[in-house]
């Protein structure tokens with residue numbers, strides 16, 4: 179009997195070992211998958227604007243005489259726009275790394291919502307050019323207690339998405355609403371919206387909704403970083419349909435109010 183029991187224990191131990199090996203290898207393969215997804219998205223997303231920058235700079239150098247001042251200006255604008263895009267992307271990657279290590283430092287200060295939105299719009303520059311932007315953010319809203327640089331980045335990511343995933347010529351509305359202890363900044367667009375089953379997952383790293391009409395360029399990092407930054411502030415971020423018929427996307431960002439909500443320091 180003892181022998182039989184010993185055998186059974188040995189078999190059970192072996193099974194447990196196999197199961198844990200399997201789990202280890204699953205964890206490993208998930209890490210591998212994330213690593214290669216990151217690598218391919220990083221190389222793709224760094225490369226696309228770089229190709230455009232190098233191409234425009236080469237045209238400026240080689241065809242200098244043939245280009246009118248309008249042509250030169252256009253090429254210089256492309257270089258600036260793509261440079262800005264690269265900058266945003268690298269900043270996102272840096273934040274993601276800091277979030278991953280729990281090393282994201284918040285430099286909180288009482289900040290004005292309207293100024294934050296304005297700074298994000300300015301940062302995006304021509305990315306919003308083909309949309310009608312409506313800013314419904316009063317200038318006497320109470321101050322929020324946030325890191326203005328990081329929050330500007332959150333707003334830039336959300337606004338960039340609104341423009342990227344809705345038809346050109348359509349309207350993007352930014353509203354500011356005061357609650358009891360928080361202020362909500364909402365960005366609504368007139369795009370196809372996000373299906374109910376994807377509304378939470380879009381905040382996961384690398385999650386991208388497969389669109390019927392082909393996928394737009396992107397990494398699936400933007401909203402995950404937004405959520406990381408907003409959570410670090412003790413705020414909230416969620417996706418809702420913008421319209422009653424379920425279309426459009428409305429991203430709502432709830433932010434804590436500054437202690438002295440009467441004015442901005």
Ligand code: ADP
Nearest residue numbers: 339340343380386387396397398399400401427
């Ligand atoms: P990316 O835009 O780089 O793919 P994000 O993390 O910013 O990554 O967004 C994740 C996914 O959520 C996008 O791929 C897109 O499918 C969906 N999404 C985000 N914003 C919108 C929006 N305003 N309208 C429709 N879909 C959106």
